[in-house]
Amino acid sequence: MKDNGYEYSVVRGFAFSSVFWLIIGLTVGLLIAFQLVAPKLNLAPWLTYGRLRVVHTNGLGFGFTLAGIFACTYFILQRLTRTSLAFPGLAKFHLYFFNVTIALAALSLFAGMNTSKEYAELEWPIDILVVLMWVIFAINVFATLIKRKEQQMYISLWYLVAMTVAVAVLYILNNLEIPVSWFKSYSAYAGVNDANVEWWYGHNVVGSVFTFPILAMFYYFLPKSTNLPIYSHRLSIVAFWSLVFAYLWTGAHHLIYTPVPDWIQTTAIAFSMFMIAPSWGSVVNGYYTMRGDWGQMRSNYLVKFFIFGITFYGLQTIQGPTQALRSLSAVLHYTDWVPGHVHMGTMGWVTMTISASFYYMIPRLYNTELYSIKLANTHFWLVLIGQLIFSFTMWIAGIQEGTMWRATNPDGSLTYSFLETLVPIYPYWTMRALGGVIYFVGMVIFAYNLIKTAGKSGAAAAA
Numbered sequence: 195m196k197d198n199g200y201e202y203s204v205v206r207g208f209a210f211s212s213v214f215w216l217i218i219g220l221t222v223g224l225l226i227a228f229q230l231v232a233p234k235l236n237l238a239p240w241l242t243y244g245r246l247r248v249v250h251t252n253g254l255g256f257g258f259t260l261a262g263i264f265a266c267t268y269f270i271l272q273r274l275t276r277t278s279l280a281f282p283g284l285a286k287f288h289l290y291f292f293n294v295t296i297a298l299a300a301l302s303l304f305a306g307m308n309t310s311k312e313y314a315e316l317e318w319p320i321d322i323l324v325v326l327m328w329v330i331f332a333i334n335v336f337a338t339l340i341k342r343k344e345q346q347m348y349i350s351l352w353y354l355v356a357m358t359v360a361v362a363v364l365y366i367l368n369n370l371e372i373p374v375s376w377f378k379s380y381s382a383y384a385g386v387n388d389a390n391v392e393w394w395y396g397h398n399v400v401g402s403v404f405t406f407p408i409l410a411m412f413y414y415f416l417p418k419s420t421n422l423p424i425y426s427h428r429l430s431i432v433a434f435w436s437l438v439f440a441y442l443w444t445g446a447h448h449l450i451y452t453p454v455p456d457w458i459q460t461t462a463i464a465f466s467m468f469m470i471a472p473s474w475g476s477v478v479n480g481y482y483t484m485r486g487d488w489g490q491m492r493s494n495y496l497v498k499f500f501i502f503g504i505t506f507y508g509l510q511t512i513q514g515p516t517q518a519l520r521s522l523s524a525v526l527h528y529t530d531w532v533p534g535h536v537h538m539g540t541m542g543w544v545t546m547t548i549s550a551s552f553y554y555m556i557p558r559l560y561n562t563e564l565y566s567i568k569l570a571n572t573h574f575w576l577v578l579i580g581q582l583i584f585s586f587t588m589w590i591a592g593i594q595e596g597t598m599w600r601a602t603n604p605d606g607s608l609t610y611s612f613l614e615t616l617v618p619i620y621p622y623w624t625m626r627a628l629g630g631v632i633y634f635v636g637m638v639i640f641a642y643n644l645i646k647t648a649g650k651s652g653a654a655a656a657a
């Protein structure tokens with residue numbers, strides 16, 4: 195690929211860092227899935243479920259996904275602005291700083307340091323590193339945008355800007371805390387306020403990491419891979435502004451039937467329903483882009499990933515709003531339904547889109563062809579099957595749990611003790627672990643394919 199003086203080594207570095215954290219995060223994910231069915235697997239204090247669950251969520255959310263996002267951002271940014279990175283040296287520093295920060299984060303979580311706020315578990319010294327790392331990234335994003343040679347800001351750039359601003363604001367506000375020692379701090383907020391800020395952060399960080407940049411990749415790489423222009427730029431922009439506006443109001447849907455004021459819950463529910471429209475704006479835009487050329491689903495392996503990915507996004511953004519409704523939240527909250535929702539998004543939408551983006555980028559970055567399209571197809575089917583088994587079993591388990599917990603006898607007492615509701619869930623957890631193994635094999639094949647692709651180029655250069 196012509197490099198126009200663009201900085202690609204950092205893209206390669208982030209791409210393979212992403213693959214590294216993927217394998218670590220998934221291995222831990224498999225272990226916790228098996229621990230739920232075989233508690234004997236809690237082998238040592240630092241290998242117990244409580245410690246490992248956060249290594250899994252942070253490792254995949256902030257290790258695998260963020261590194262993938264940085265790789266694609268540095269790639270897309272330079273190409274859409276038609277200019278090289280403003281500070282290539284800073285970007286290289288970002289790469290090393292990011293990996294050191296994630297490694298320290300993982301070690302601290304293994305060691306049991308944990309603020310106990312979900313997705314904000316890291317203790318304050320690591321929070322400071324995360325903020326510095328983000329500032330370094332943001333400087334490059336904005337400085338490159340300022341010196342851009344292409345005036346038009348394509349939709350992917352808008353989503354990347356939204357991510358860059360939103361993560362900074364959310365992370366800093368939710369992590370305001372009072373340190374009491376090097377390894378312990380207490381939140382600056384108390385009680386209901388703490389919960390409210392935490393889920394305002396929690397929901398939006400999911401949006402800013404698992405939605406905005408993934409949509410940026412989708413909008414950039416789908417037209418690139420298919421040679422088809424995006425169906426409607428206007429629709430993409432309308433969907434963007436309404437999505438970012440609505441997102442910020444919905445966090446309290448995680449706190450239905452809690453002491454958070456009723457009006458806040460109702461506002462969150464109303465905005466959650468509204469979110470169907472802008473989310474589907476992107477889904478429809480994706481489908482219409484393929485109009486008249488659906489044959490590429492068969493002939494172009496990348497299209498399968500993108501179209502299934504956006505379909506899972508579409509399903510996710512119908513499921514999410516409906517589970518925010520009071521009547522459904524009453525049954526489904528606290529149950530396995532929620533991990534079912536989460537993994538349709540992460541194993542379906544996020545994984546498929548990042549995978550296809552890498553399959554597009556990596557061969558071009560190494561001036562070679564993909565090592566094996568056959569393996570990429572196998573990867574696709576394993577991920578699809580593994581994810582469907584995971585999500586479906588969790589949805590069924592969630593409905594069963596929710597209804598058993600609520601069942602009452604004519605005298606008003608509970609029909610089932612908690613233990614009685616737990617035992618029938620074991621087969622679902624076993625199925626989930628098996629679904630995880632299938633997905634894991636798919637992702638190992640993905641990693642192998644990329645490594646062999648990079649190696650092929652090295653071998654060709656040496657010959």
Ligand code: HEM
Nearest residue numbers: 220223224226227251254255532533536540541630633634
């Ligand atoms: C082999 C594949 C995977 C397996 C076996 C797996 C397993 C698990 C398990 C057992 C849990 C805990 C559920 C609970 O507490 O009841 C979990 C939670 C979670 N996982 Fe995974 N996971 C996998 C892939 C992924 C991927 C690819 C991502 C992100 C990119 C991810 C992100 C998360 C998140 C965010 C949660 C927290 C969900 C919540 O709090 O409801 N997982 N995973």
Ligand code: HEM
Nearest residue numbers: 400404447466469510511514515517518527532536539540
């Ligand atoms: C219109 C968009 C969406 C809405 C309105 C929505 C709504 C919700 C709701 C109401 C919950 C809480 C369920 C409960 O605990 O009872 C939830 C959880 C979650 N959703 Fe979504 N969702 C949306 C899209 C997505 C997408 C695209 C992802 C990407 C992976 C995602 C990831 C998550 C995660 C990680 C959680 C678990 C949070 C936790 O740890 O408890 N959601 N969502």
